[in-house]
Amino acid sequence: MSSRTARAPAKTQKQGKNELSTDLYEQPGHLIRRAHQISVSMFHEVLGPDITPVQYAALRILQDHPDIDQVTLARYCALDNSTTANMAVRLEEKGLVERVTPPENKRVRLLRLSKQGAELLESLVPSVHELRRRMLQTLSQAEQETFLALLSKFVHINNEKSRAPLRRQEIA
Structure with missing residues (x-):
């Protein structure tokens, strides 16, 4: 048998219940990446292509x-400063955000x-509710609560490991 047609040897024993799997499709990082892909795809399916989840x-x-x-804004959204600056420019170009330079500090750009932008957000409320419903509809109510609680716990506990940690405690 050539090396190109050789098959991996069959597993001779099942993995024990406590043994960690090396199967890619059971790896937390891979599953989180796939969940993100699915989430973004569903976002665009329900809310349309004109705004991204991060812009929302x-x-x-x-x-x-x-x-x-x-x-x-970068701290509140858990984004790096350069990404946020570029996004602010794009949102301003779309007419959704105003960037204002206050007279007392010409180095700062305030955003509103x-x-x-306010009308767009208002119009998206029903779609945001629909998106949440679609994302969670395959789970029972108890599973939805558990899923969201565990996801929130994972994100909160690992916040400081992010390239751009959320700084929500600074929100007044």
């Missing part, structure tokens, strides 16, 4: 915290929703 998050933060600077 930024707009929601600005809705609750108008006139914050780009660095603060434009009228168009």
Whole structure:
């Protein structure tokens, strides 16, 4: 048998229940990456192609915290500063955000929703509810609560391991 047609030897014994699997499809990182891919795909399916999940998050933060600077927005969204600056420019170009330079500090750009941005967010509320329903519909109510609790716990416990940790405690 050539090396190109050789098959991997069959497992002679089943993995024990406590033995860690090396199967890619059981690896937490792979599953999280796939869950993210699915989440983004569902986001665009329900909310459309004109706004990304990260842009939506930024707009929601600005809705609750108008006139914050780009660095603060980055902290609240758990993004790095350069990504946030680029996103702010794109949101301004789309007419969804206004970037204002306050007279007392010419080095700072404050961000706020434009009228168009506020109207867009308002129009997306039903779709956001539909997205959540679709994402969780295959789980029972108890499974949904467990899934969200464990996901939240994982993210909270590992926040500082991120390239751009969430700085939610700074939100007033």
